[in-house]
Amino acid sequence: MGLFIIGDVHGCLYTYIKLMEHWDPKTETLIQLGDLIDRGNHSSQCIKLAFELQSTFKDQAIFLRGNHEQMMIEYLNETNNHLNWLNNGGVETLQEFKQKEVDPFFYLGWIKSLPLTWHNDHVMVSHAGFSVMSEDPFDVRDTNGLLWNRKPLLNIGKTQVIGHTPxxxxxxEYSAASNSWNIDTGAYRNICLTGIRMRKDGKFLEAISVPTDERDLTKEKVF
Structure with missing residues (x-):
């Protein structure tokens, strides 16, 4: 099976659906690298779609945890710096959940189960990547870890695919030094959502970018 890896969706449902039209579930494993929610207009529907896709396609549809899912988990569990989410899109996301009559707690267990990485012998996918500065990349509170890192990446001997930094x-963007791809192309900034197609050995085949659908954003949410 080949790989079709999608960057940060950030509530841009209509853009996400358009990009998903390029996925062939018969020949490819779908991997979405986190940050399904916040910023765009349709976070609850993005979560719902991802949940249903994974329920239908099982191991062929993989969804990873991003820092925005982590903030949502901490808010709903009232743990750690849980109020941080409200300042990073959580207020609008909660309002949208309420408007669509979707209970976020219904999906909380699934969101908490989302892994931080997907990998095989040649490819490593995560939200923000393995940093040269991280002491414990799997610590969900480490600012240089797999959910939050914006520092240069390590070359780990596999092709890394990340998002997080638009x-x-x-x-x-490909970096030869770290053998890594950053595929966050700023969907919520009214630019585009990108997926890349790879062979399972890490060979890059093509990038597919879909311009952000105007229905996914309001002027106030583009910054």
Missing amino acids: RLNGKP
Whole structure:
């Protein structure tokens, strides 16, 4: 099976659906690298769609945890710095859940089960990547860990695929030094959502970018 890896969706449901039209479940494993929620207009529906896709396709549809899912978990569990989410899109996301009559607690167990990585012998996918500065990359509170890192990446001997830090030119970026791809192309910034197609041995095949659908954003949420 090949790989089809999608970057940060951030509530951009209609853009997400358009990009998903390029996924072939017969020949590819789908991997979404976190941050399904916040910023865009349709966080609850993005969660619902991901939940249903994984329920239908099982191991062929993989969803990872991003820092925004982590903030949501901490808010709903009232743990650690749980109020941080409200300042990072959580207020609007909660309002949207309420408006759509979707109970976020219904999906909480599933969100908490989302892994931090997907990998095989050649490819490592995570939200923010293995940093040169992280003492424990799997610590969900480590600012240089797999959920929060914005520092240069380590070359770990596999092709890393990450998101988290938007490429404002709308193009996925490859770093030869770390053998890594950043595929966050700023969907919530009204740029585009990107997926990359790879062979399971890490060979890059193509990038597919879909411009952000205007229904996914309001002017106030683009910054």
